[in-house]
Structures are given as C-alpha cells and as structure tokens.
Amino acid sequence: MEILRVENLCKTYGSGEAEVKALDDVSFSVQKGEFVAIVGPSGSGKSTLLHILGGVDRPTSGRVSIDGTDVYSLNETKLAIFRRRQIGLIYQFYNLIPVLNVEENITLPLLLDERKPDAAQLCSLLEILHLGARAKHLPNQLSGGQQQRVSIGRALVNSPAIVLADEPTGNLDSKNSADIMELLRYSNEKYNQTLLLITHDQNIALSAQRIIAIEDGRIARDEVTGS
Numbered sequence: 552m553e554i555l556r557v558e559n560l561c562k563t564y565g566s567g568e569a570e571v572k573a574l575d576d577v578s579f580s581v582q583k584g585e586f587v588a589i590v591g592p593s594g595s596g597k598s599t600l601l602h603i604l605g606g607v608d609r610p611t612s613g614r615v616s617i618d619g620t621d622v623y624s625l626n627e628t629k630l631a632i633f634r635r636r637q638i639g640l641i642y643q644f645y646n647l648i649p650v651l652n653v654e655e656n657i658t659l660p661l662l663l664d665e666r667k668p669d670a671a672q673l674c675s676l677l678e679i680l681h682l683g684a685r686a687k688h689l690p691n692q693l694s695g696g697q698q699q700r701v702s703i704g705r706a707l708v709n710s711p712a713i714v715l716a717d718e719p720t721g722n723l724d725s726k727n728s729a730d731i732m733e734l735l736r737y738s739n740e741k742y743n744q745t746l747l748l749i750t751h752d753q754n755i756a757l758s759a760q761r762i763i764a765i766e767d768g769r770i771a772r773d774e775v776t777g778s
Contacts (some may be wrong), residue, residue, distance in 0.1 A: 554712055554745050555581040555604070562768075568697065573599040575768040582676070584743040588750055588759035596768040597749050598717060604747065605715045606634040612680075629692050635660050639706030639714035643658070643721040645698045647690040653677075654686045657704040670707070680704050698725030703734060706743070714738070716748040716775035721754065732758060742768040 562574040573596045581587055593596045602608040604615060606622055616639060617623045618690035627631055629735055642648065647656050657676065658668040677683045680700045695733035699719060707712050715736065732755060737743045756762050757776055 552583045553580050554583040554614040554618055555747075556614075557604070558614040558616075560609045560615065562596075562603060562608070563611045563693070571605070572768050574603070574613075575614070575769070577765075577770055579770060579773060581745060581747065583745055584739070585739060586739045586746045586759045587761045587763060588656050588747070588756040589763050589765060590753075590756050591771075592748060595765045597765045598655065599768075600765065601715050601717050601747070601749055604713075605638050605640050606630050607640075612676035626694055632664075635663060636709055637712040639709065639711040641702050641716040642705045643700075643718040645695075645702045645722075647701055648699055649690050652687050652689055653682055653693070653701050653704075656701050659705060660709050670710070673708075675778060676704055676708065679737070694727075696730060699723060699727070699731055700734065702729070703731070703738075707738060707742075708710075710742070710744075713745045713747065716746065718749055720750070720752065728752075728755075745768055753776065754765045 557580070558578050560574050560577040561572070564573060567701050577600065591716050599608065609623060620633060620634065622630065628772070648659065651659065651722065654673065658673065661668050661714045662677060666692045677686055680703065682697065682700055685693060685697060690701070693701070735748070736748060736758065739746050750756050759776060761775050762772070763770060
C-alpha cells in the first residue's frame with residue numbers, strides 16, 4: 552500500500568541571478584512500513600525535502616500526497632491539524648518544551664488536539680522508550696539519549712502515517728546512537744511504522760531497506776539495500 556507519493560517536487564529560493572534550486576523535479580513513492588534512508592552531501596536538498604514532506608515548508612511546485620491526502624491543497628489550519636495527526640517529526644536537537652515533563656512532552660500532540668491520552672498506551676510507550684522511571688522528569692534532568700527518546704515518543708504517540716527523522720543521532724555518542732536506531736527499527740518492524748530518515752552515517756543508511764541519494768536537488772540514486 553502506497554503511503555507517500557512525491558510528484559515533480561521543486562523548491563526555489565531567490566530569483567534572477569540569485570536563484571537557487573534546492574529541489575529540482577523530485578519524484579518517488581514509499582510503501583507503508585518501508586524504512587527509507589535519505590543521504591547526500593550538505594546543501595544537496597535533503598533537509599529541504601524532509602521539511603516539505605513534513606508540511607513545514609511549502610514547495611514552489613509539485614505535489615505531496617500522504618495516505619491519500621494532497622498535503623498542499625489544505626489551508627494552513629487544516630495543514631497544521633494534518634501535520635499533528637499524520638506526521639511524526641524527529642529532529643537532531645530534540646525540540647522539547649523545557650517546562651513540560653517527559654509524559655507531557657510525549658503527549659503534547661494529543662493535548663494540542665484536545666484529546667485525552669490513553670493511559671495504557673502511554674504506559675506501554677514509556678516502557679518501550681525505557682522512560683517509565685523518568686515520566687515526571689523535566690528535559691534538563693535527562694541525558695541527551697533520553698531526551699531524544701522523548702522526541703521519538705512524541706513522534707509516535709499519534710501512530711502517524713509517516714515518521715520523518717532529520718539526523719536523529721547527530722548529537723549523540725555511539726552508544727546512544729545505536730540505542731536510538733534500535734528503537735526506530737523496532738517501531739518500523741513491530742508496528743509497521745513508515746520511516747524516512749536523513750543521515751550522514753553510512754552504517755545507519757545501510758540499515759534501512761532502501762536508500763535515496765540526493766545530489767544538487769535531484770535524485771541521484773534510489774536503491775533497495777536488502778536489509
């Protein structure tokens with residue numbers, strides 16, 4: 552089942568001689584449950600692509616469909632709701648709310664939606680994240696690896712159509728990086744969670760089922776890894 556379709560996506564900044572094409576006619580699709588790594592040198596357009604897929608930045612032209620919804624046909628209010636419910640975002644710098652504890656940070660998308668968290672589901676998620684004993688801790692009382700697990704919990708709490716991760720291990724040491732990747736792979740395999748992940752780490756990329764390489768705003772390579 553196709554969960555994501557990207558058609559002729561372009562993103563241009565500036566105009567005239569200052570014009571820069573961050574994305575240039577990018578097209579691909581992703582099936583539900585796929586784990587896809589997006590790789591490429593700095594400035595290649597991969598982060599721009601992820602931001603557009605996540606509904607954070609609008610394309611200059613082209614189309615993004617997630618679970619049958621044409622994302623950029625939505626107005627700003629409907630797009631914000633769709634992004635909150637259907638897209639899980641994981642960043643390199645965690646982006647936790649410092650005055651909210653672990654439990655509150657994880658359930659923030661539900662609270663913004665005026666929905667009450669399911670206590671059993673939340674308890675299960677905290678255990679999977681190895682954060683059961685830290686549920687009432689604030690972000691400044693956690694290690695970097697623990698903070699990133701909170702951000703992963705926040706991305707997963709809505710069971711979104713797709714999870715987008717932008718260098719999720721970039722600020723972590725090798726031990727915590729391995730733990731985070733194990734957790735993401737677990738989510739992908741156990742819950743059939745579709746995952747697109749940007750990384751500079753070749754070993755992480757090779758752990759994905761598929762690698763899309765971006766160069767100069769275009770897809771240079773799209774291959775199955777056999778993982």
